[in-house]
Amino acid sequence: MMIARPIVAGSVAGAILGDLATGLQLGVLFELFQYDVMPMGAVRYPEYGPATVAAVSTAHAAAGTLGLGLGALVGLVTGMLGGMSMSVVRRATARAVQAVAGRLEAGDAHLLVRLHVTAIARDALRAAAVTTAGLGLAQVVRVYFAGTLPLRGVTLLGVAAVAAAIAAATAGTLRVVGRGANLGWFVAGIAGGTVLAWLR
Amino acid sequence: MTSAPRPPLGRSLLRLFTVQGSWNYERLQGIGVGVAEEPLLRDLQAAGNGAAYRAAVARGAHFFNAHPYLCGLAVGAAARAEHEGATPNQVERLRSALCGPLGSLGDRLVWAGWLPVTSGLALIGVALGLGMGAILGFLVVYNVGHVALRWWALRAGWAHGVRVAAALHQPFLQRAAAWSGPAMALVVGAALPLSTGYLAAGFTGWARGLLFGAAAAGCPLLWWGRGRLTGLRYGLALLAVAALAGWVWR
Numbered sequence: 001m002m003i004a005r006p007i008v009a010g011s012v013a014g015a016i017l018g019d020l021a022t023g024l025q026l027g028v029l030f031e032l033f034q035y036d037v038m039p040m041g042a043v044r045y046p047e048y049g050p051a052t053v054a055a056v057s058t059a060h061a062a063a064g065t066l067g068l069g070l071g072a073l074v075g076l077v078t079g080m081l082g083g084m085s086m087s088v089v090r091r092a093t094a095r096a097v098q099a100v101a102g103r104l105e106a107g108d109a110h111l112l113v114r115l116h117v118t119a120i121a122r123d124a125l126r127a128a129a130v131t132t133a134g135l136g137l138a139q140v141v142r143v144y145f146a147g148t149l150p151l152r153g154v155t156l157l158g159v160a161a162v163a164a165a166i167a168a169a170t171a172g173t174l175r176v177v178g179r180g181a182n183l184g185w186f187v188a189g190i191a192g193g194t195v196l197a198w199l200r
Numbered sequence: 201m202t203s204a205p206r207p208p209l210g211r212s213l214l215r216l217f218t219v220q221g222s223w224n225y226e227r228l229q230g231i232g233v234g235v236a237e238e239p240l241l242r243d244l245q246a247a248g249n250g251a252a253y254r255a256a257v258a259r260g261a262h263f264f265n266a267h268p269y270l271c272g273l274a275v276g277a278a279a280r281a282e283h284e285g286a287t288p289n290q291v292e293r294l295r296s297a298l299c300g301p302l303g304s305l306g307d308r309l310v311w312a313g314w315l316p317v318t319s320g321l322a323l324i325g326v327a328l329g330l331g332m333g334a335i336l337g338f339l340v341v342y343n344v345g346h347v348a349l350r351w352w353a354l355r356a357g358w359a360h361g362v363r364v365a366a367a368l369h370q371p372f373l374q375r376a377a378a379w380s381g382p383a384m385a386l387v388v389g390a391a392l393p394l395s396t397g398y399l400a401a402g403f404t405g406w407a408r409g410l411l412f413g414a415a416a417a418g419c420p421l422l423w424w425g426r427g428r429l430t431g432l433r434y435g436l437a438l439l440a441v442a443a444l445a446g447w448v449w450r
Contacts, residue, residue, distance in 0.1 A: 001217075001339075001343055001346070002315075002319075002338075002339065002342055002343070002346075003339070005319065005338075007319060007322055007323065007326070007335060007338065008335055008338070008339060011332060011335045015332070020331065020332065024326050024331065024335075025398075025399065027326070027335075028323055028326055028327070028395050028398060028399060029399060031319060031322075031323060031395075032323075032392075032395060033431050033432065033435065034319075035316065035388065036422070036430060036431030036432070037431075038307070038311055038312070039311065040303075040307055040311065042225065042228070046430075046432045068399070068402075069439065069442065072435065072439060073439050073443075076432055076435050076436050076439065077436070079432060080432060080436075090223060090224050090225055091224075091225060093222055093223070093224035093226075093231075094224040094225045094226035094227075096224075097224055097226045097227060097231060098226060104258060104261055105258050106254060106258065107253065107254025107255055107256070107257040107258040108254075108257075109238050109253075109254075109257045112231065112234050112235055112238065112257065112261055113235055113238070115222065115231055116218070116221060116222045116231050116232060116234075116235040119221055119222035119223075119224070119231065120218060120221035120222065123221060148447075149443070149446050149447065150446065150450050152446060152449060152450070153442075153443065153445070153446020153447060153449070153450075154446065155403065155407050155446075156407075156410075156442040156443075156445055156446040156449075157439060157442045157443060157446065158402070158403065158407075159403060159407050159410050159411045159414065159442065160414065160435075160438040160439045160441065160442035161435065161438075161439060162396070162399045162400060162403075162411055162415075163410075163411045163412075163413075163414030163415040163418060163438060164414070164415075164418060164431065164434050164435035164438045164439070165399070165431075165435070166392065166395075166396050166411075166415040166418075167414070167415045167416075167417075167418025167419050167421070167422055167431070167434060168418070168422060168430075168431025168432075168434060168435065169388075169392060169395075169431075170392060170415075170419050171418070171419050171422035171423050171426075171431070172422075172431065173316070173384075173385070173388045173389075173392075174419075174423060175423075175426065176312045176316075176384070177381070177384075177385045181382070182381045182382055182384075182385040183385070185381075185382040185383075185385035185386045185389065186385035186386070186388070186389040187389065188386060188389065189385060189386040189387060189388065189389020189390040189391075189392075190389040190390070190392060190393060191389075192386075192389070192390045193324075193389060193390035193391060193392060193393035193394045194393040196328075196390070196393075196394060197327075197393045197394050197396070197397035200328070200397070
């Protein structure tokens, strides 16, 4: 349903905190990072949904653009934790499947459903744990880190976050677009978007 | 052969929404696919003291991997094949044969097409000031296509059974696959400068110059360093450098 997509998670988190502008900003930022990810097969990738929630929580404390870099820092670390935890849960589910392989081969439908529901619950717990860890990290950064950087340093963090997001989105999209005919459409899109951004 | 006049496709579809929930390194999507197929196999319980049903349930939960939105095609086709008395070997071969095509078609249609197109439009909407309206629009438009694709896949699988390959040659699928690439490239291309303008609105002077420099340097690094350097790693590295520079440059 894509409710955990960064742009959705960020705006909802922002709306809950009464700071929709920050939610949208971090949502856009992590949506750009998401373009670097193709969720295919067994590939391990960062989980940017809970990451965006933690990022919004961090940035909410610092006003406007100042919070962008700190939010990105917390969000990227949370996203990395999310990716690693996904791997742990998948291995745990594999062990659970191996443990009852005989009964599954006998066609025990109740067991099959129970196994599936347990795996979903395990994944929900994992997501909750990642979000909690992210929110904890947000609190640590707010208390111990936010006040120590001068304005110029906070601006640098924001610049780094936005630059990395744009680079990730561009490189990720180019990987999918390739060097064929679609490259022309990509260049046309960039040209159109640039004109539109300039006219605004 | 067992007839199944009104298959519980709705129940199977609801279960298909959770198909990734039990993804694991042993059977990949197998457990989720088996759970989604089970309601379609209940008619087999009467035959042979339930042996046919249990054997079909066990086969349904074997290794499977494809695009999650198109799994329904395999679920419907395998269940129909079980009802039509296909041999265990035929059902296993059908499932194996569908993994690759459903994976690659789904990746092209959804992960590299419909999803970036709709999320790119949402980014454009936010950048142009539509706010929450852009997010709601994304959720509605994306999910209309998403649910329609899942429902079509399940119905087509059930309708075609072992001859399900015919469903993959539907003209609308071919057209959608052909259009998804250019549409994604155009929309995401347009979203990039607009999102940049939106995010960089708070920066001025040297900060903007630095931003464009770091972004321009990151693109080739990520392009040539793919596999080793990811967007996340580049982001963390850049943030670490920025924090250090900010601490030194007081």
